[in-house]
Amino acid sequence: MIDTDILVVGAGPAGLSAAAEAARHGARVTVVDENEKPGGQLFKQIHKFFGSRRHRAGVRGFDIGYALLDEVKSLGVEVMLDTVCYGIFPEGVGLVVSGKRDVLVEPRRIVLATGASENPLCFPGWTLPGVVGAGAVQTMINVHRVPVGERVLMVGSGNVGLIVSYQLLQSGAQVVGIVEALPKVGGYGVHAAKVRRAGVPIYTSHTVVSALPNSDNTRVKAAVIARLDENMSPIPGTEKELDVDTIAIAVGLTPMTELAFIAGAAFTYSGLLGGHIPLHDEDLMTTVEGLYVAGDVSGVEEASTALEEGRLAGVAAAASLGKIPEVEAEEKKREIRESLRDLRTGPFGDARARAKEEIVNEMAKRRGKRSA
């Protein structure tokens, strides 16, 4: 039995900053992550991050990961890697360590910071070897240093699609093009500009209609793309066949909420934030007392917001255990919420700010009803 005040599931930016914040105030914290390396998404990210200087903008993702990890360790947080959290039950939280040891933990608070998983895209030929998730591409080229292919078509022009395209170019692969179903580029203009000036065409209002196999059906040989009309249907006669051996899919992320579901948390839906999301209040607590969510699992956003949400959940969880005097805790929370509001402004952030607000309002209504 592991004895801990707060169990954090997920050692990405959200989980690590939640752990740091809670530990700083004297809570005993344990972080578990199924990977052998901590850092979550950060370890695949070799580009310099956005955000404010306070969120270490301008620093490369993996360096942010190392810094966070050092901080957490210096605060005495226990980090258990290669440890899967497989369920949250009335009798405790189930962990499997190194695929062998089954451990039950009874923490007083839980912070879920499990991140998000990639959405697939179905089209004829999508199960062929060579059709891969953009995250898989990133892991292979940046972490394991092996190419996934030589000529790549990227599907999706959100930040993930743009950044992974750039990283493919850096790794020595050719990017034949980026297709985007919407009439405009989804991600930040500066990321798009980087790949454009290297010569990568971005086909807006286009989609991939099929992956063509090689003669023995063992690999992608080409991708067929076509222009879309206003109803998002391919326009006959606009097809192009691109010689590629790899089609990378970057069409969004879905929060990984299984654990919240098993724990019995109530859900709401936000297409903008990635789908079904655990309802939560201003402190990021779900409808299950003592269960918090932070980072992409509470709505897909960015590392900078994940860091702040982690801090918020860390403060709230520690405060609810009496580790922080109430006035100080409220002051801290206010300051973090303000910084979150700042991060959620501008043409990309405004809509997310509204979606997040709606979740909190729905939660408040629900609570009001119950106490009435």
Place this chain on the structure above:
Amino acid sequence: MLERDGYLEIEEIERIPGFPGREALSRKKVAILECAQEIPCDPCEAACPRGAITVGSRITNLPAIDPERCTGCGTCVARCPGLAIFVIDLTKPDHDVVTMPYEYLPLPEAGQEVACLDRRGAMLGSGRVKRISTAKANDRTAVVTVEVPKGLGMEVRAIRVNGRVLAGELEGVKEPSKEGLLPQGPEDPDDMLICRCEEVTRKEIIEAIREGAVTVDAVKRRTRAGMGLCQGRNCGKTVSRLIAEELGKPVSSVPPASKRPPVRPVKLSVFAAGEDVPDDDK
């Protein structure tokens, strides 16, 4: 156009506060911040030792350049995570000079001839590398200063070194087939798999929905879609979309698939005696 094509046109650049102005450009070397969207980002502001860049109190403000304070030192170029800052000098009589960030291999050497590309990656001519800095403070972003043909200082934004092509260019692209038909894969879209683990096709799922399986769980019970090793993580979202389409309802109205522990395939031997392939159907 930035939104549609992924790069800024000159007219768009002239309208943003990161543009130092034609007048300043005609008389001095100066930084240009090609940052045109309100994104949460501000390291450029602190990067400039002369205080020539301002973002201001709201982090999503567009950065503004003060051409009078800017000395063209180039410190800011490697600090911008968007690689959106360039220093340009249009005052030389026989060539223009562009300082740009460069994060590819091979690195060029001073004096080397390189190909000059514009914001779309189109080849404009050749230039000569004047200087390259790989200072530690730049954190692995090289800063390259290139002499480019006169008149192209506002155009050249990338270089190609030793002929290394980065993008796929347009070779290997075949235009529409004459009949105007979609070159079909070997597969009928109806036979396309939705669930890759259990190999359930689109047709099978649509049939199940029409027969009344209108939740992700019901489709799963009927077709086994989502019962494989990935536990529905791959197909769940597609199945909800198909249900929504068939019923003519928004996706938000389709409840999430129920999840059961363990949330990852775990060898059963971990929990009990005996060894088996994990299966959440147990």
Place this chain on the structure above:
Amino acid sequence: MKRISDHPILGPLPEAREVWITVDGERLQAREGEPILAALLAHGIHVQNISRKKKAPRGLFCGIGRCTGCVMTVDGVPNVRTCVTPVRDGMVIETQEGLGKWGDRK
């Protein structure tokens, strides 16, 4: 062998002890600690298994142990997710047919 041997941000590929694995009867070199799948991709092997119903080749998809596209039979154990399982010297790896069969443990 295909490796990203030099990289503008990550630098030269760090040294790693070499190990040997056997893939469908062929002995191949790998880097200690890397996932099986990385070693296979470095050798240009993109098919990890043949699907059960449609007998279609499958391979890398998610790269993080979630989709099971990359499962193979490793040392006689079927359904091993090669993208998250590190290589070990002497490992015997086989392209898996369908759900695979338990073989002799080596």
